[in-house]
Amino acid sequence: MLNTLNNALLLNNGLPQFHLFQINHIEETIDTLLKKTHEQFVQIESNLENNQYTIPELYEISIDYIEKIEYPLDFAWSMISHLKSVKNSDELRESYEKMMPRVIEENSYMSQSKPIFDTLKMLKESNKLNSVQQRIIDSSYKSMFLSGIDLENNKKKRFNEIKLELGELSTKFSNNILDSIKNYELIIDHQYKEDMKHIPLYARELYSQSAQQKFPKSNPEDGPWKVTLDIPSFLPFMSHCPNSELRKEIYIKYISKASSGKENNLPIIKKILNLKEEIAHLLGYENYVEVSLSGKMASNQDEIENILNDLSEKSKPYALKDLNEIELFMKEMHPKKEKLENWDITYYSEKLKEKKYKFKEEDLKPYFALENVLKGLFKLSNHLFSIDIQEVDIKKENIHTWHEDVKFFHIYENTFNGTNKTYIASFFLDPYSRPGEKNGGAWMNTCVQKSKVLDKKPVAYLICNGTPPIKGNNDTCSKPSLMTFDEVVTLFHEFGHGLQHMLTTIEDAGASGINNIEWDAVELPSQFMENWCYHQPTLKSFALHYKTGKPIPDDLFQKIIDNKNYHVGLGMMRQIYFGMMDLYLYSHSIENEQDIIEIQKQFSYKYLVKDIVEEDRFLCAFSHIFAGGYSAGYYSYKWAEIMSCDAFCAFEEAGLENEQYIKLLGMRFRNTVLSLGGGTHPADVFKQFRKRNPNVDALLRQNGLL
Numbered sequence: 001m002l003n004t005l006n007n008a009l010l011l012n013n014g015l016p017q018f019h020l021f022q023i024n025h026i027e028e029t030i031d032t033l034l035k036k037t038h039e040q041f042v043q044i045e046s047n048l049e050n051n052q053y054t055i056p057e058l059y060e061i062s063i064d065y066i067e068k069i070e071y072p073l074d075f076a077w078s079m080i081s082h083l084k085s086v087k088n089s090d091e092l093r094e095s096y097e098k099m100m101p102r103v104i105e106e107n108s109y110m111s112q113s114k115p116i117f118d119t120l121k122m123l124k125e126s127n128k129l130n131s132v133q134q135r136i137i138d139s140s141y142k143s144m145f146l147s148g149i150d151l152e153n154n155k156k157k158r159f160n161e162i163k164l165e166l167g168e169l170s171t172k173f174s175n176n177i178l179d180s181i182k183n184y185e186l187i188i189d190h191q192y193k194e195d196m197k198h199i200p201l202y203a204r205e206l207y208s209q210s211a212q213q214k215f216p217k218s219n220p221e222d223g224p225w226k227v228t229l230d231i232p233s234f235l236p237f238m239s240h241c242p243n244s245e246l247r248k249e250i251y252i253k254y255i256s257k258a259s260s261g262k263e264n265n266l267p268i269i270k271k272i273l274n275l276k277e278e279i280a281h282l283l284g285y286e287n288y289v290e291v292s293l294s295g296k297m298a299s300n301q302d303e304i305e306n307i308l309n310d311l312s313e314k315s316k317p318y319a320l321k322d323l324n325e326i327e328l329f330m331k332e333m334h335p336k337k338e339k340l341e342n343w344d345i346t347y348y349s350e351k352l353k354e355k356k357y358k359f360k361e362e363d364l365k366p367y368f369a370l371e372n373v374l375k376g377l378f379k380l381s382n383h384l385f386s387i388d389i390q391e392v393d394i395k396k397e398n399i400h401t402w403h404e405d406v407k408f409f410h411i412y413e414n415t416f417n418g419t420n421k422t423y424i425a426s427f428f429l430d431p432y433s434r435p436g437e438k439n440g441g442a443w444m445n446t447c448v449q450k451s452k453v454l455d456k457k458p459v460a461y462l463i464c465n466g467t468p469p470i471k472g473n474n475d476t477c478s479k480p481s482l483m484t485f486d487e488v489v490t491l492f493h494e495f496g497h498g499l500q501h502m503l504t505t506i507e508d509a510g511a512s513g514i515n516n517i518e519w520d521a522v523e524l525p526s527q528f529m530e531n532w533c534y535h536q537p538t539l540k541s542f543a544l545h546y547k548t549g550k551p552i553p554d555d556l557f558q559k560i561i562d563n564k565n566y567h568v569g570l571g572m573m574r575q576i577y578f579g580m581m582d583l584y585l586y587s588h589s590i591e592n593e594q595d596i597i598e599i600q601k602q603f604s605y606k607y608l609v610k611d612i613v614e615e616d617r618f619l620c621a622f623s624h625i626f627a628g629g630y631s632a633g634y635y636s637y638k639w640a641e642i643m644s645c646d647a648f649c650a651f652e653e654a655g656l657e658n659e660q661y662i663k664l665l666g667m668r669f670r671n672t673v674l675s676l677g678g679g680t681h682p683a684d685v686f687k688q689f690r691k692r693n694p695n696v697d698a699l700l701r702q703n704g705l706l
């Protein structure tokens with residue numbers, strides 16, 4: 001028997017009791033919970049098979065009751081996963097990896113349950129559910145349907161074969177890219193010392209370090225240097241190496257990665273496209289785009305293509321202008337150079353940017369002390385959404401965290417006289433990087449999901465990786481945590497996800513917060529919040545120098561904006577080119593490998609302002625759509641930007657100085673985007689907020705393209 005008193009994985013009533021967590025509890029606890037969950041699930045399956053239930057009873061069993069029986073395992077496993085990402089150790093990873101396959105196995109058993117599927121089907125067709133319940137049932141049904149559960153024997157067999165083959169192909173696709181990166185190196189010796197001087201020291205250090213295996217005496221000043229096709233190695237070289245021939249050498253290798261010899265991905269692409277088309281047909285769809293869009297906000301391919309083409313038409317003149325500017329600058333720098341080649345663009349673009357808008361990250365950081373940024377973020381949230389955010393005294397309130405730097409906050413309904421506060425939600429904030437035990441990047445994750453069945457209010461984890469404060473023994477050597485501007489934007493982004501998780505009013509866990517939101521809509525609130533970092537009065541209200549208290553100077557703010565919008569036209573066309581090509585490939589039958597090359601060419605002519613070089617085989621390294629989850633979904637990046645900018649634009653149109661109206665609009669945003677969760681279709685949510693369908697103008701304006 002497990003001891004429930006001191007086992008944090010079983011103490012699932014309130015907040016996680018991190019102080020009681022012990023790695024040696026993991027295996028036995030998860031094993032017990034898995035067995036118990038499985039037993040109860042099988043019992044439900046057999047009850048459902050002897051179906052004597054009414055529709056409300058069926059809903060209660062297949063949704064509410066299952067939420068209850070899954071909860072203990074979910075709680076324990078998410079606590080372990082969370083700790084693995086913020087407080088990792090060899091022992092923790094070992095236990096995690098040992099139990100992981102069994103957790104996956106149980107999840108896949110449940111998602112393949114025929115009695116549950118049949119029940120969902122009955123519920124789906126009953127027309128007796130409220131709209132939130134209907135959406136939960138529809139999407140659970142769809143995800144089971146898309147896993148082939150409803151196919152008859154032969155088709156199902158074929159479906160599973162394809163799934164298996166696709167898994168292998170996507171691994172092979174990724175491995176080929178990795179191998180082709182690994183098998184190439186550009187060794188640059190001493191004779192190029194003058195060229196190499198122009199490359200930033202951090203990059204030369206990297207090049208020299210990688211060269212040391214072959215040339216133990218290599219050093220950053222004198223070389224030799226080894227440059228590879230890895231982005232951290234490749235990009236600084238393309239941006240700073242003044243030698244066009246050297247840039248050409250590595251550029252051609254880079255854009256033809258995994259396109260020849262043993263590592264050729266072209267036949268794999270053809271297979272993947274053919275197999276995904278076959279899957280679409282087995283499931284009764286015309287093509288794979290239809291499969292992908294069946295669970296997204298965008299309703300059909302035409303709608304996306306129209307929007308992207310609209311964006312393209314309006315951005316193209318700016319992209320041409322960008323290119324022209326780069327060309328003129330090249331002539332200015334090197335009058336004898338006749339033609340701007342593809343491998344010159346990054347270099348001259350970077351040099352021009354340095355000339356026009358140079359500023360150092362170090363100039364900005366003193367304005368972004370974490371404490372000030374948080375104050376600004378909370379004040380903005382209070383202003384827009386009428387919520388009060390208060391830090392909790394962790395010791396006094398007996399809250400336990402996984403590290404002493406972690407903060408904890410409560411969110412309350414804003415009451416103007418400060419009495420009778422209504423509690424809404426809470427969140428942990430883990431602000432600083434801890435190399436070695438904490439993953440890089442930033443994210444928002446669920447700690448507790450809002451749920452009526454389990455009587456829970458939402459709690460979120462907000463995880464960032466900022467620079468920790470320097471604690472000196474006197475005032476002169478201590479320094480608060482000073483953030484880079486990117487880190488500020490990231491914090492606003494993750495907080496936007498957090499707001500949607502915490503301010504949800506949906507009480508069915510299956511659709512509360514960010515649950516059940518189509519993933520081309522999930523970035524709306526996060527990117528919406530990012531926009532406020534580029535809004536001068538908002539930024540100025542909290543970007544105060546940590547020593548003098550003075551707000552960020554206007555010229556520095558302008559440089560932030562100029563940098564953001566620098567040559568954005570070129571970037572925009574590139575993203576549209578990827579998005580449109582992805583949709584085309586997944587909606588047409590591809591007969592041979594040569595067609596794929598031809599399609600890439602045609603799309604580049606249509607959307608890029610500079611012709612690609614003959615060797616360009618970009619698709620052979622397009623992992624997003626051939627080895628990741630973005631097949632027929634790459635458009636989502638632009639889609640989310642369009643939505644979030646358009647939403648932000650509502651505030652600009654209102655006139656941001658119009659306090660009363662901004663409050664009203666903020667509440668409308670809260671009552672729609674932040675409240676309705678996955679319980680309403682995102683296109684309807686958007687319409688409820690904006691009173692119309694989205695359009696691309698706001699994105700263009702926000703990027704200086706209108």
Ligand code: ZN
Pocket residue numbers: 493497523526
């Ligand atoms: Zn995000």
